[in-house]
Amino acid sequence: MKYELIVFDWDGTLLDSAGAIVRSIQAASRDLDLPVPDDSRARHVIGLGLADALRHAVPELQPENYQAMVDRYRFHYLSGDYELMLFEGVHEMLNALQAAGHSLAVATGKSRLGLERAFDHSGLRAVFQASRCADECHSKPHPQMLEELMAEFGVTPEATLMIGDTSHDLLMASNAGVDALGVTYGAHPHEHLLECKPRACLHSIQELGDWLKTCA
Secondary structure, eight states: OOOSEEEEOOBTTTBOOHHHHHHHHHHHHHHTTOOOOOHHHHHHTBTBOHHHHHHHHOTTOOGGGHHHHHHHHHHHHHTTGGGOOBOTTHHHHHHHHHHTTOEEEEEOSSOHHHHHHHHHHHTOGGGOSEEEOTTTSOOTTSTHHHHHHHHHHTOOGGGEEEEESSHHHHHHHHHTTOEEEEETTSSSOHHHHHTTOOSEEESSHHHHHHHHHHHO
C-alpha cells in the first residue's frame, strides 16, 4: 500500500454540487445588485473558503457587504442542498478503500457546519476518520489542512494522497509535498488541472476507483 492516508475534497469530487454552487453565487450577486459572474468565473472559486470565494468571484463586492453576500449565498445553496447527490459509485469506491486498509479524510472549502450537514445527508460520516474545513484552517491552496491531517494520522507526505476537482486542491497538495489526483468531472477543466502536474487526471468515479485499486 503506497498511500496510508487518502484525503478527498468534497464539492465536485464526491458530491455533484458544482452547478448548485455556481447558481448560488450568481443568485446572491443578483440579490445585492452586483455584477453577476459568468459560469467560468464562479466555477473557478469552488474549493476556496466561502469568504475568499465570493471576493474572487465578485471583485466589486465591498468589505462592508461581505456578510450580506455570504448570507444570501447560504440562503440559496441551503434551500436546495438536500437534493444534491453523490456521484454514482462513491459509496462503493470509499468502502473498497476502507476495506483495503487506507485511512480516509476530507479537506474542504466548506464550513464545519456545512460539512457536518453534508455528512448527515450523504451517509458518509462513518467512512471518514478525520476532516478539516475552511473555517478551521487557512483556505486552500495553503497546506495547513493537509499538514494537520498528516500530523493527526502520523503519516508522511510520501504516504499521503490528495484527490480534488480544482487547482486549489492540487496546489494545496503540492504546497504540502503530497501527491495529488485531479478529477475532471467537477469544477475545473482538464487542461487547468494538468497545469498543476497531478499524478493523473481521471474522468469519472469509475476511473478514479480503478486507479486507486491499482496504484494506491
